[in-house]
Amino acid sequence: MRRMGWFLGSLGLLLTASIGQQTLEETLRARARAAADALFTQLLGRLTQEYQQGGAVRGVQVCAEVAQSLTRQVGREQGVAIRRVSLKNRNPRNAPDSWERQVLLRWQRDSRAGRPIGEVAQWRTEKGQRVYRYMRPITLAMPLCLECHGDPKTIQPEVRRLIRQNYPDDKATGYKQGELRGAFSVTIIPKEAQQ
Numbered sequence: 001m002r003r004m005g006w007f008l009g010s011l012g013l014l015l016t017a018s019i020g021q022q023t024l025e026e027t028l029r030a031r032a033r034a035a036a037d038a039l040f041t042q043l044l045g046r047l048t049q050e051y052q053q054g055g056a057v058r059g060v061q062v063c064a065e066v067a068q069s070l071t072r073q074v075g076r077e078q079g080v081a082i083r084r085v086s087l088k089n090r091n092p093r094n095a096p097d098s099w100e101r102q103v104l105l106r107w108q109r110d111s112r113a114g115r116p117i118g119e120v121a122q123w124r125t126e127k128g129q130r131v132y133r134y135m136r137p138i139t140l141a142m143p144l145c146l147e148c149h150g151d152p153k154t155i156q157p158e159v160r161r162l163i164r165q166n167y168p169d170d171k172a173t174g175y176k177q178g179e180l181r182g183a184f185s186v187t188i189i190p191k192e193a194q195q
């Protein structure tokens, strides 16, 4: 009986550990989702506002000024590291790392083959530290997006000029509506998450 009690006790511990693990995972995923939602809302809200006031010319100017700082601000508010990445990035800071690149390439293959794509989350060990990583695809869902990411021939000359001026290495044109553009990428260090 004693042995049985010990056994059940250990089983209980194991179960609690795995439930704890699952809860942590769920908490982290919820935080990553919330951060991606917040960044999406902030950026799209600001873009739409500027666009209404001064079209794509104003949009591209403001985007070049504030996209990075808005992104950092959302990260601070949500307590995560967040950024946007793309295989054909406009801003050199939005170049993917090796894990992000792998995920983007898989999504690209899948979406070209007509297969559905969606969020990805994974525990990884980076620089000796266990981190939770999350990515969600960004597609060019709206015609508006093409005014700065579509066929260069259809982009207003002044917008093209501003893009060249701010991003001499721009790779982010030539897209069609509905195509995969990139991703929101969130990294959380779990110690922070448990606070």
Ligand code: HEC
Pocket (backbone or CB within 6 Å): 044, 047, 055, 056, 057, 058, 059, 060, 061, 063, 064, 067, 068, 084, 085, 086, 088, 089, 090, 091, 092, 094, 138, 139, 140, 141, 142, 144, 145, 146, 147, 148, 149, 172, 181, 182, 183
């Ligand atoms: C008015 C011009 C403009 C419009 C419209 C626009 N973008 Fe962008 N986009 C930019 C600029 C400028 C950047 C670079 C921002 C930076 O410095 O991080 C950018 C960067 C991005 C990035 C980050 C990766 C990269 O290439 O650096 C994604 C993803 C993106 N845009 C998606 C979209 C989507 C989706 C839409 C439509 C909802 C859209 N954009 C509409 C100008 C625009």
